[in-house]
Amino acid sequence: MKTLVVAATKAELTLLYQHYNLAAEDFIETKNFDILITGVGMVATAFALGKQLSSKYNLVLNLGIAGCFDRKIELGSLLNITQDTFSELGAENGDDFLTISDLGFGESTYPNKTRLKIDLPTATAITVNRVSGNEKSINAIANRLNPTIESMEGAAVFFACSCENIDCLQVRSISNYVEPRNKDNWKIGLAIKNLNNWAITFLSEMN
Numbered sequence: 505m506k507t508l509v510v511a512a513t514k515a516e517l518t519l520l521y522q523h524y525n526l527a528a529e530d531f532i533e534t535k536n537f538d539i540l541i542t543g544v545g546m547v548a549t550a551f552a553l554g555k556q557l558s559s560k561y562n563l564v565l566n567l568g569i570a571g572c573f574d575r576k577i578e579l580g581s582l583l584n585i586t587q588d589t590f591s592e593l594g595a596e597n598g599d600d601f602l603t604i605s606d607l608g609f610g611e612s613t614y615p616n617k618t619r620l621k622i623d624l625p626t627a628t629a630i631t632v633n634r635v636s637g638n639e640k641s642i643n644a645i646a647n648r649l650n651p652t653i654e655s656m657e658g659a660a661v662f663f664a665c666s667c668e669n670i671d672c673l674q675v676r677s678i679s680n681y682v683e684p685r686n687k688d689n690w691k692i693g694l695a696i697k698n699l700n701n702w703a704i705t706f707l708s709e710m711n
């Protein structure tokens with residue numbers, strides 16, 4: 505049984521590719537783990553996992569950078585995401601929001617699932633198609649779901665793993681705060697370095 509490492513972009517796994525001397529491909533097989541680069545967003549992620557996820561994997565590890573709602577958490581910090589919500593999936597009803605669960609069409613929130621003990625702080629997440637960058641929508645989502653972070657893929661990974669009953673973990677490294685967009689404030693390099701160093705240790709200790 506193997507681990508499937510899933511990320512949206514190769515750039516987010518740069519040091520992992522370098523450490524294991526891997527070819528710059530979107531699907532890589534190694535002895536102990538495989539890597540799948542899905543492309544950005546929940547649709548690309550669900551499609552890529554739909555093609556590659558199988559019972560040969562006993563763990564899916566979703567890695568990536570993310571935006572953080574909580575300014576007390578430093579940029580470059582790593583978080584173990586225990587629950588992730590498709591926050592835009594549902595219907596507006598005037599000023600209210602109805603989830604697909606409210607509408608009777610299924611679930612919008614999915615948990616991680618693993619027996620492994622991960623030595624990282626835990627947090628909850630939302631998964632969005634549109635990166636939050638507007639004060640009004642940021643306040644609205646903070647009031648409705650109070651997430652710690654947002655990404656563009658996490659809930660799709662948890663969803664696919666729930667469909668296939670495969671254990672899953674999501675570790676996110678904070679590259680930016682959720683705020684009106686200003687990429688000069690992002691610390692992508694630091695976030696990727698910390699994420700990759702953690703992943704290299706995790707993967708080497710697993711085998």
Ligand SMILES: O=C(O)c1cccc(C(=O)CC[C@H]2O[C@@H](n3cnc4c(=O)[nH]cnc43)[C@H](O)[C@@H]2O)c1
Binds near residue numbers: 545681
């Ligand atoms: O510009 C670069 O150098 C660069 C290098 C690696 C990755 C990126 C990305 O922009 C990755 C997109 C990826 O990041 C997640 N993300 C990061 N911040 C947020 C956010 O505030 N809200 C939602 N998603 C965020 C997301 O999962 C994207 O897939 C750039």
